[in-house]
Every structure is written in structure tokens, then in C-alpha cells.
Amino acid sequence: MPPTSPAAAADTLTARNGTRFRDLNGNGTMEPYEDPRLSTAERVADLMTRLSLAEKAGLMFHTQVVATADGKVSNAPIRPGRVGAADLVGGKLITHLNVTEMPGPREMARWQNAVQELAARxxxxxxxxxxxxxxxxxxxNAAASFAARDLSAWPDQIGLAAIGDPDLVRRFGDVARREYLALGIRAALHPSVDLATEPRWARQYTTFGQDGELAGRLVVAYLEGFQGARLGPGSVACITKHFPGGGPQLDGEDPHFPYGREQIYPGGRFDEHLAPFRAAIAAGTAGLMPYYGIPMAxxxxxxxxxxxxxGFNRQIITGLLRERLGYDGVVCSDWGPVTDALSPDGSRGLPARAWGAEELTRHERVRRIVEAGCDQLGGEECVEILIDLVESGDIPESRIDESARRLLAVKFDLGLFDDPFVSEDEAVAVVGAPRFVAEGLAAQVRAMxxxxxxxxLPVRPARLHLDGLDPAAVAGAAEIxxxxxxxxxxxxxxxxxxxxRDTYMLESGFHAGSLDFAEADVARIxxxxxxxxxxxxxxxDRPAILTPFLDSGITLLAEFGASDRAVLDVVLGxxxxxxxxxxxxxxxxAAVETSFSDVPGDTADALFRAGYAAKNLR
Structure with a gap:
């Protein structure tokens, strides 16, 4: 199929046998890797014989960029000490880019086409x-998730778990897949199947909750929605995270930061946290991502x-994941395990998340990650270090080849070599389509x-006082x-x-610490x-201590990602x-502080247990 971008049409030729192909190396001949009739394995094998070390090394880095509103591939770095997208693709030959901030659908489609045109050179x-x-x-949270904006808005992943319906999760995956495809996004750095067993941990809103069996069922449906039965030109490849389960953090602190590096298993439940990853592997997840944490004892x-x-741990990545679990897909480290980072304005930093490897040099860290069995270094662009390690003999080129083959196979399966371009008009039509928005709104309501x-609650109240909600969401249903x-x-x-907290870059986006409401908020409510x-x-987004409100006569509802409209639809009946x-x-x-971080449902005398919902009597 010829590219959909008119500007890129010149790289499409017709072979003597009538097969249309992209002349990616510009020699006028259809090489085996350019032949859309051949299998992925055949095309990968041919391309591997042609690649330079620099091209193979570029495949092994997966770093961040900002998509620009003018549709041009900028060389403005995402933060000090980095280079922009133009140099990443055109200079460092990096071909996996993690998009953070995005413009509108048309501008995003235009920008992604420009990126692909640059890569084609x-x-x-x-x-x-x-x-x-x-x-x-x-x-x-710039380090974990982005609000929907132009895309259809659904409950956060924890809300999908509250609904607990695999069919709904599969449908969500299908809708999200269509919107991603329209924008040119072909890889999802999700889902997270960490178990939410430590109530204080900040990442629970991106999980399927504390129940490992439920998480296992829902991740299969999620992958089916995004990837389909197998990877193909209509798929979005998923990187399931954070292997082998990032939930049991000491005191609930997150390992993005130095004080949260320890991951503990006082209840001996390591295998329970591993179970959803077994389900994801069996369902064919295209990738897996290990977390930053240090396994303690x-x-x-x-x-x-x-x-x-x-991500540095060979016993976990090669021994457990590759050998014992038999996983042969892509393993991508979490973001920034090698290089310290500064915020875009240079005001504060974040040390490399090289926990347990803090004393190693950057070269030594890269070597440990590759030797552990990772195929990609997330959030990094230090291609020159990997090339140095190979040229010095510290890492054999055959090890680089192993990862390059896996990474190329995903690109071929996704059809990117044959047509990586998207239609701007299609992006506008698909992203945030009314039917998708309506489905997302219905799911927001269901998840409450x-x-x-x-x-x-009074039936059809005539007069409302709203605290923390936009009056426009009432839409004339009552007087404010x-x-x-x-x-x-x-x-x-x-x-x-x-x-x-605001000591480190990104720290303010992580909702950590005590689950108690401030006394002033309790008194006011x-x-x-x-x-x-x-x-x-x-x-x-994580549990809260609701004990002060329970016997007050107040009506309590929980939401897991919902618009004001969805909230008021429920409250008003x-x-x-x-x-x-x-x-x-x-x-x-007190119950949280004495519980075991790796054991689901371990807080004594919980106010409400997982699976609870009040009977609806209205």
C-alpha cells in the first residue's frame, strides 16, 4: 500500500512483478526487507545484514519528545542537556519516540508524518x-499519564477495574486503539498490572486494583482491544508494566525518587504480584517494562x-522473565535509569533512577542494563555510550543484534515499514468522535x-449548592x-x-503520603x-480515610476518573x-502503617473492603 502522505509518495515504487514497495534505501530495487509479501522473519533477517552498528544502537533507545503545533520536527530539547526530535531521528538514528505533550489531532498527524519523512531519509x-x-x-502526571483532552475521556484504569467487565475493557482498548492509530501512535506504554496492595502508593490509579485474579482477566481483554489476536497493521503494541509488580513499595513511596527505592515482600506474596504478568505474557503482550525498585530480602x-x-537485575530479567517464564518479546527499561535530568526550566533535577547502581558510571549502567536482558533504555538518548561499549568489546555486537531483531520484528508486524503515514482529515474525524465520547461518559458513570x-438524596432537587464542581455541568437541571x-x-x-512535595522534578505529580483528610476539610464538609x-x-486515585464522614448522615460516593457531568448525572438520579x-x-x-505492603486486603478492620458497593435503594 502506498504511503498516505503525498510528500512521501516519491519513495514508493513498483517492482517488475507489479508489487508496490517503499524504496527505503533509495537504490531503485526492491530488497527483501522492502518486500511486503515476505514474512516478518524474512524481512528482519535481510535488514539485519545491512544495518550499521549506529543504526542497531539507535533502535535500543526509546526517549521523550514534544510534538510541536506547527507540524515541524523541532530540534528544541525536551529538557536541558538533551537534543530535539530532529537530531534524535536524523543524527542519533533513534526510532522509538515517546510523545509527551501533543497539539490538536490535525497538527499531531502532520507532525508525525514529518517525523516519518525525516526517518525515511x-x-x-x-x-x-x-x-x-x-x-x-x-x-x-507527566511521568505517568496525561488527561484525555482531544481524545475520548474514560475512567482511569482503576475505574475500569471498578467496573470489572472484560468486555468493557476490550471495547475501551479498541476505541483507544483507533484514536491512537489516527494520530500515528503505534505503541502504548501501558497497561500497568501492578497490584494496589500498599494503600499509600501514588500509582494505583493506573492499575487494575488489588485483586490479582481480576487484573489477570482484565489485562487479557485490554491487550485484545489494543493489539488484536496478533500484532498487525491495525494494532497498537502494548508494553505491560512494571515487571515483576511495582505495588509493594516500602511505606508506599514511589521509586521515581531516592526515598522510594525499596520494594518489599514482608508477606511473602511475590508470586501473587507476578501472576498478572503471566497472563499478559500468555496473551502476547508486545513488550514488558521492569520498575525502578530494588527487591529487598x-x-x-x-x-x-x-x-x-x-532493570539492572539479570536474575529478574534473564533468569526469571526470559528463562523461567519463556518471554521472548521486547523488554524496555523504565525511564531515566542512566542519566540525571533537569526540569525544562532547569529549576530542579531528578537523579538517574539507578537504584543499587548509583556508584556506577554511565557506561557501567548501560552495560548492566543490556547484560540484564533489556532491549531498550527508556528515556535515554546516550547512543554513543552503547556504541563505545560494543567497539571496546565490553558488549558483543551479537548481543545488540539480539535486541535489534526483536525491535525490528515489532515494527514490521505493525506495518510501519510499508506505510507509517496517517491522514490529517482522518485524525480529525476519529479522535474524540462523538460516539467514542459518549461511550467514555457512560463508563465514567458505571465506574462510580x-x-x-x-x-x-432528595429526588429531583430544585436548588443545588456546588462545592468543587462546575455549575455549567448541571445544564439547567436545577437552580444553583x-x-x-x-x-x-x-x-x-x-x-x-x-x-x-516539590524537592525533585516531577515530584508534585505523585500523590503520596498520608491518606487522612486535613482537619479543616473535615470540619468544613x-x-x-x-x-x-x-x-x-x-x-x-488511591484510597482515602473516610471514617470521619461515615456516621454523619452524608451520602458517600467514589469516582475513579469522571467529569463533573458524570458525577452530577449520578447524584441527581x-x-x-x-x-x-x-x-x-x-x-x-494506624491500620495502614502496620499492614504488609505486598498483601492485598491486609489493613485491619477496613472501613470498606475491595468489591464493596452499597445497595441502591432509590
């Missing part, structure tokens, strides 16, 4: 694989595991959980009053509590209950929530 025309973190939900089959970050019966005393119903929307019937809607809690809600922080 490389010695063998290896196309670029564009990837993204989740961007169909509401959680926005961990033994597997009687063998002590080295206390070094999972009634924690107390909804029958205490400023004075709570004039209201028939007060609706309060609040996020789960967290402790603000309970004061409203005394004035009029009150509904409290809590956004649970226009829609019914169907969700069940995907994790326990602890009764107190």
Missing part, C-alpha cells in the same frame, strides 16, 4: 514508532536476589461506587445557589488527600451536612453507578 529508512503513556483518563527458589533495581445508599442554607442538596467534590442533605464525591471498590478503604492510618 536515514540509510535504510527505518520508520519511527511513536509511543505514549495513558492519555484517555483524568489523571495527569527477596529469594526465588532459594536463591537470594541481588539488591539492585529490576456508592459507598452509602443513594436513597437519602451560592448559600448552602438555600439549597435542597449540597454536592461536594474533593480529591483523595495527599502530601504536597461536616458543617455543610448540618445545613442540608449533602453528597460527598471523593476522587480515589439520571444514571446509576455500577462500580465496586477495586481496593480496600482503610479505617485509619
Amino acid at each position: 536515514s540509510p535504510h529508512g527505518i520508520p519511527v514508532t511513536l509511543s505514549t503513556d495513558p492519555r484517555h483518563g483524568f489523571g495527569h 527477596l529469594e526465588l527458589e532459594g536463591e537470594p536476589i541481588e539488591e539492585i533495581g529490576f 461506587v456508592a459507598l452509602t445508599p443513594l436513597d437519602a 445557589v451560592d448559600d448552602p442554607g438555600d439549597a435542597d442538596l449540597i454536592v461536594v467534590r474533593i480529591a483523595a488527600p495527599w502530601e504536597a 461536616l458543617g455543610l451536612v448540618a445545613v442540608a442533605p449533602t453528597a460527598l464525591v471523593v476522587g480515589l 439520571g444514571a446509576e453507578p455500577e462500580g465496586r471498590l477495586p481496593f480496600d478503604l482503610p479505617r485509619s492510618m
